[in-house]
Every structure is written in C-alpha cells, then in structure tokens.
Amino acid sequence: QRRVREAVVSTQSTGLTQLNKVLKVLEGKKSIKSVRPVNDSKKKVYMLYDTQPDSSLTGGAWYSESDFEAEFVDILGRQTLTYLQRQRSHAEVTHSDPMAAQRNMMVDIKQVKNFISQLGISKVELEEDEVRQILES
Numbered sequence: 001q002r003r004v005r006e007a008v009v010s011t012q013s014t015g016l017t018q019l020n021k022v023l024k025v026l027e028g029k030k031s032i033k034s035v036r037p038v039n040d041s042k043k044k045v046y047m048l049y050d051t052q053p054d055s056s057l058t059g060g061a062w063y064s065e066s067d068f069e070a071e072f073v074d075i076l077g078r079q080t081l082t083y084l085q086r087q088r089s090h091a092e093v094t095h096s097d098p099m100a101a102q103r104n105m106m107v108d109i110k111q112v113k114n115f116i117s118q119l120g121i122s123k124v125e126l127e128e129d130e131v132r133q134i135l136e137s
Helices: 002-010 019-028 070-094 098-105 109-119 128-136
Strands: 032-035 045-048
Touching: 019 032, 070 098, 070 109, 070 128, 109 128
Parallel strands: none
Antiparallel strands: 032 045
C-alpha cells in the first residue's frame, strides 16, 4: 500500500494510469492472480499466483466460481447420513451388549472425512471444519 501510495504521490497532478497495466502484466506472467470474493463479486483481490485463496474469499468447498453448490452439499449430507446409519446398524448387529454397540457406532470427524474422500465425489479435499458443517446441517 505504501509503495502504491508513493507512486501516486510522485505523479503529483498527472495521476497514475499504469497500475491496471502492471497488474495485468503480472497476471500474464503468472506472478500474481486475482480472485473475486464470493461475498463481493465486483471486487478483485490480488495475491501471489501460487497462493491458495482463503476460504473466506472463495467460500470453500461449497462454492464453485462464486456459485453455491447446493446439490453437492445435499449429496454429501445424504451420503454421510447413510454412512452413519450403516455404522449404527453394523454396531447393533455385531454387539449384543447395548453399551458395546453404542461405543462401536460412534465415529469421529476423521473417519467421516475419510469416508467422503473415498466416495470420490469432491474435487477438493474437505477440511475437518467443512465435514463438521455437513454433520451439523
């Protein structure tokens, strides 16, 4: 910010017209990239080309090109519910002791994350927080 401000100040009353050109050249050289935040598609955020944008900008796994992937979220939710129901049924069938069955039907976030990964329906690897969101929805 300081350097851009200094460049603008140095132009005095003639103004700075090259900033957009510089950004486009840097994008063309794949030095930087622009990302449009999902919460403000008119705005552009610039970052180093190899930097993974924060999920607060992209919307995380639930967004594709600024569009909410409702069908993807629905499929993940239904598949996860089926997985949990199968885990419960398996535990009830294999354990006559109700306490043992209850212990064996519990799964943790990592197990659910692994299950979702094995489904192969997600183009990106989900973070544990995203899996938790599916479980809580």
